[in-house]
Amino acid sequence: xxxxxxxxxxxxxxxxxxxxxxxxxxxxxxxxxxxxxxxxxxxxxxxxxxxxxxxxxxxxxxxxxxxxxxxxxxxxxxxxxxxxxxxxxxxxxxxxxxxxxxx
Numbered sequence: 001x002x003x004x005x006x007x008x009x010x011x012x013x014x015x016x017x018x019x020x021x022x023x024x025x026x027x028x029x030x031x032x033x034x035x036x037x038x039x040x041x042x043x044x045x046x047x048x049x050x051x052x053x054x055x056x057x058x059x060x061x062x063x064x065x066x067x068x069x070x071x072x073x074x075x076x077x078x079x080x081x082x083x084x085x086x087x088x089x090x091x092x093x094x095x096x097x098x099x100x101x102x103x
Contacts (some may be wrong), residue, residue, distance in 0.1 A: 002061050002062065002064070002098070002099040002100070003062045003063070003064050003065045003067065003068045003096070003097070003098055003099060004036075004059055004096065004097065004099040005058075005059070005062075005068060005095070005096050006059050006096075007056075007057070007058040007060075007092060008054045008058070008091070008094075009022075009056040009058075009088055009090070009091075009092050009094065010054065010055060010088075010090040010093075011054070011057050011090055012055060012087070012088070012089065013089075013090065016029050018056075018087050022056065022087060025078065025083065025086075025087075026084075026086075026087060027039075027041070027058075027075065029080040030058070030076075030080045031077045033060070033061065033071040033072075033076045033077050034067075034074050034076065035070060036060050036061070036071065037061050037063060038059075038064065039058070039060050039061075040058070041056060041057065041058045041059075042056070042057045043056050044056075055090075056079075059100060061099060065098070068096065073087045082102035
């Protein structure tokens with residue numbers, strides 16, 4: 001069963017600085033983690049004038065939990081986690097678990 005890492009980034013003080021670092025540096029580190037099968041991001045849009053709960057959501061999909069654990073323990077995985085301190089000072093939430101398909 002596929003296994004996912006979902007990353008929820010809080011709103012930063014400077015959205016432009018965050019986006020630049022994420023797009024040019026962090027996403028490249030995360031994409032090099034071994035075993036990543038899919039990597040998508042979304043910058044949630046405001047609905048009804050309300051500010052979205054998060055600035056950015058990233059979803060990384062692996063074949064299974066073992067593949068995720070291997071990626072997390074890899075040099076690339078450690079580098080991606082260490083890089084969070086460089087741009088995600090407003091806070092980040094990491095969620096992991098098996099991914100199911102509804103449709």
